[in-house]
Amino acid sequence: MGRQKTKVPEEPQDRLDTSLDPYPDTNYLAPCNKETVMVTLYGATNLPTCKDSSEPWPYVVVKTTSEEANNHSPQARTSVTSEPTRAPIWGDTVNVEIQAEDTGREDVTLKVMDSNKKEELVSYEIPIKYLRAFHPYHFELKKNEKEDEATAKTRLYATVVRKGSLLPRYIGYDHTALEVFLRGVNEPLVNNPSPMVVIARVVPSYTEFKARKARQDPASVGLPLTQVSFPISSPMTFDVPRVSQNGCPQLSKPGGPPEQPLWNQSFLFLGRDGATSFSEDTALVLEYYPSASMKSSEPWTLNQPLGVSVLPLKSHLYRKMLTGKGLKGLQVERLPIFDTNLKTINGEAPSVNLAFQLLSSERPENFLTPNNSKTLPTLNPKILDENLGAIRESWSVSSLDSSQEAEELQPRDVEMNNYRRAMQKMAEDILALRKQANILEEENRMLRSHLTQQSIEEEQNRAEEENLAVSMKQRLLLNELDMKRLRDRVQHLQNELIRKNDREKELLLLYQAQQPQAAQLRRYQDKLQKMKGLEDTVRHQEKVIEKMEQILEERLHERKEPAPSNRPQGKPIMDAFAPQASGIPLGPAGENLAMDLYSMLLAENTRLRTELEKNRQQSAPIILQQQALPDFLGGTSDKFSLLAKLEQAQSRILSLENQLEESARHWAREKQNLAIRLQEQQHGFGQSPNSIIVDQPNAGAAKDPQLPSKPEASLPSSDAKLIRPSNSQTEGSHPQKT
Numbered sequence: 001m002g003r004q005k006t007k008v009p010e011e012p013q014d015r016l017d018t019s020l021d022p023y024p025d026t027n028y029l030a031p032c033n034k035e036t037v038m039v040t041l042y043g044a045t046n047l048p049t050c051k052d053s054s055e056p057w058p059y060v061v062v063k064t065t066s067e068e069a070n071n072h073s074p075q076a077r078t079s080v081t082s083e084p085t086r087a088p089i090w091g092d093t094v095n096v097e098i099q100a101e102d103t104g105r106e107d108v109t110l111k112v113m114d115s116n117k118k119e120e121l122v123s124y125e126i127p128i129k130y131l132r133a134f135h136p137y138h139f140e141l142k143k144n145e146k147e148d149e150a151t152a153k154t155r156l157y158a159t160v161v162r163k164g165s166l167l168p169r170y171i172g173y174d175h176t177a178l179e180v181f182l183r184g185v186n187e188p189l190v191n192n193p194s195p196m197v198v199i200a201r202v203v204p205s206y207t208e209f210k211a212r213k214a215r216q217d218p219a220s221v222g223l224p225l226t227q228v229s230f231p232i233s234s235p236m237t238f239d240v241p242r243v244s245q246n247g248c249p250q251l252s253k254p255g256g257p258p259e260q261p262l263w264n265q266s267f268l269f270l271g272r273d274g275a276t277s278f279s280e281d282t283a284l285v286l287e288y289y290p291s292a293s294m295k296s297s298e299p300w301t302l303n304q305p306l307g308v309s310v311l312p313l314k315s316h317l318y319r320k321m322l323t324g325k326g327l328k329g330l331q332v333e334r335l336p337i338f339d340t341n342l343k344t345i346n347g348e349a350p351s352v353n354l355a356f357q358l359l360s361s362e363r364p365e366n367f368l369t370p371n372n373s374k375t376l377p378t379l380n381p382k383i384l385d386e387n388l389g390a391i392r393e394s395w396s397v398s399s400l401d402s403s404q405e406a407e408e409l410q411p412r413d414v415e416m417n418n419y420r421r422a423m424q425k426m427a428e429d430i431l432a433l434r435k436q437a438n439i440l441e442e443e444n445r446m447l448r449s450h451l452t453q454q455s456i457e458e459e460q461n462r463a464e465e466e467n468l469a470v471s472m473k474q475r476l477l478l479n480e481l482d483m484k485r486l487r488d489r490v491q492h493l494q495n496e497l498i499r500k501n502d503r504e505k506e507l508l509l510l511y512q513a514q515q516p517q518a519a520q521l522r523r524y525q526d527k528l529q530k531m532k533g534l535e536d537t538v539r540h541q542e543k544v545i546e547k548m549e550q551i552l553e554e555r556l557h558e559r560k561e562p563a564p565s566n567r568p569q570g571k572p573i574m575d576a577f578a579p580q581a582s583g584i585p586l587g588p589a590g591e592n593l594a595m596d597l598y599s600m601l602l603a604e605n606t607r608l609r610t611e612l613e614k615n616r617q618q619s620a621p622i623i624l625q626q627q628a629l630p631d632f633l634g635g636t637s638d639k640f641s642l643l644a645k646l647e648q649a650q651s652r653i654l655s656l657e658n659q660l661e662e663s664a665r666h667w668a669r670e671k672q673n674l675a676i677r678l679q680e681q682q683h684g685f686g687q688s689p690n691s692i693i694v695d696q697p698n699a700g701a702a703k704d705p706q707l708p709s710k711p712e713a714s715l716p717s718s719d720a721k722l723i724r725p726s727n728s729q730t731e732g733s734h735p736q737k738t
Helices: 065-070 206-214 291-295 315-322 402-560 588-634 639-683 689-694 697-703 716-723 727-733
Strands: 034-045 058-064 089-099 107-114 120-127 137-143 155-163 177-185 196-203 226-230 262-270 283-290 307-312 329-336 351-359
Touching: 034 058, 034 107, 058 065, 058 089, 065 107, 107 155, 120 137, 120 155, 120 226, 177 196, 196 206, 196 262, 206 283, 283 351, 307 329, 315 329, 315 351, 315 402, 402 588, 402 639, 588 639
Parallel strands: 137 226
Antiparallel strands: 034 089, 034 155, 058 107, 107 120, 137 155, 177 262, 177 351, 196 283, 283 307, 329 351
């Protein structure tokens, strides 16, 4: 995850208030039904800059996840550095209290903040449930490079101790813990430039520890760190073995002044490092380091100690502690510091004062302090040889005289020797049992690690199965949605198919209905072709009639002209139909007869033209309706009405055709009679006036009563002229009637 910088509303204090307890390190237990997480912030390196690329003024805020969720004002805060820096040094200790029932779901959040910009530089979350109670964890906290590249090089150094309200008691052990109280250096120093810090540990075998230290084993040199990368991949990061060959090192506060450092600080050793660790090679090791080495770029450069103090924890010492009155402990006034270059004012090697006691209660009340530690029996420093060999104990009691002490000890020598032999045998048995217990604990630790790994794998598998189930549910839901969409699509396509089938059936019915109409239309077209031929014939006849009319008019004009001078008087003027050779008698009567004949022919032609125009006007709408019939076939609702109209139009066409044929035959007969009469007159075969009058059109009409006086059908020429024009011309001249 990327580094997030957020603002906080709190203003940090310049220094954390630790005035509640003059000896805060003696608060080993949490209140009842609560747990306390003690966090000591030493420093950090490679902190990120602020958003504006400026150097931060860093401080650390310690919160729980519940306080973070509820936006509570943080009470646990370190001091702000005196100057802007990306490698701060704090050395402050803060405490956070949590309800005992909430430790399984609470985390401790360490946030490095900028004092000026109120921005979050980096944060780490430590789960409390993975921490062993009363065990000091020395952490080097960092971010995973894959998760957060901006803060991948940032390191935060801290010690975290989870404290309960009761000290744990192990089965078969009489005591719960060993408390070591370190007071300070006895004599002033002449060559110590800075305050000192102390690393205290109890090692089960001091000989092996020295060998590992000579080999520069990282676990035995300085203060070993536990690197924790966030996000945390496995809880095995916080696993602690029951028995450690290098002990569980604890770091003290810097002791000052440099001339004569004073600490007044207790170290609490539980379990194997406590009351049951007294054997021939067990020892308490104190290593002294300059605190200035923690102010460099790396706060944990504790490599070369200034000196070492060793106190053998043998079985004799254990027995003497149990025989004391009140507190079960001893004090050592001059424990030497060897392997050192430090010198006192007298030029001797320095020494320190310390006290230690056994705690048998799960919730002890009498912890060691500078005052009550002075009341403990004192171990004479002369009994400690240079090689820290066998310890010869003696009690320093101011109220007893040395002679009285000797008299009291003599009768008990034999009993003490027997007791020593029994205790030696018991110690050997205890050592054998301890070795066996160590082997069993190692096996148990391996089994626990395997069990934890299996549980982690099971959780991962369960998480994978849950994720797979969720993904399968999502895929199933998507498939159901796809199926529903496809089902709707299929239903839509089925409806479309049904609609198309219905449309196809309608089109087939229309096609079947149009088949006889198409055949009938072809018949009509054939008839129209025949009518065109008739029209041509009639048109030719019309031209002949026009020529005949022209000839008649010319002859009429010739008749109206005066006779030439050489014409004999009394001779009648011959018309175009009766030449001189025809034998028709000339005279006024003959001229009047010719004039009447011409008038009758002209009247008949005028009447025929009038009837022809009437037939044109009557037949045009019917033919237009016949042409417009296909346009009405698109709608299915008017199908039967259109068929009825079509039948009416067909019957009308048949009647018109019949009338046209009858009229054509009648006109042909009349024209033939007129032509014959005209030729007879031209050749001189004239008829009597009575016969001419009888053969006039009126007489013919009277003679044939079946013929109509005014024919209803139009000439073929008029019908052809109405069929040939385009639709646009026809519609323009005669609008269609529906």
